[in-house]
Amino acid sequence: MTGRWQVALGVNVLLGIPGVIPIWLLWFLAASWTSGPEPTDDDPMVFWLPIVAVIVVPYVMLWLAVNRSFRRRSPLEPRTYWLLSALATFLPTTALIIYSP
Structure with a gap:
């Protein structure tokens, strides 16, 4: 019974591997909204919302x-x-941030 939390910890690390993509998308969306659009960017951020929703919502449902x-x-x-x-x-995600060039 004591090893069950260790299995859950390992499963969450494994879930974090494909979770890099939804986490990055949420970070990108938040960073784009807080910093404002680029002066040469003609695409509004509203077009990203369906893409983010299709990727993030199923991942969160699986994780939960x-x-x-x-x-x-x-x-x-x-x-x-x-x-x-x-x-x-x-x-x-943290490992990728730390070890990225």
Whole structure:
């Protein structure tokens, strides 16, 4: 029973590998909205919303379904479990940021 949270941690790291794309898309969308459009950019950001929705929403639904399943069997407190799951999901993205040239 004590190893169940370690399995959930590993699954969240594995979910974070394809999660690099939705995380990057959300970062790009937020950075584009906060910094304003480029002076030579003619495309409005509203065209990105369907693309982001098609990629991010299924990923979030999958992430929540997997983690709800593991949460029921985990000995951790709910707050601790969700925090560790979110941090483990961001590990691959963080590794790419740190080790990018």
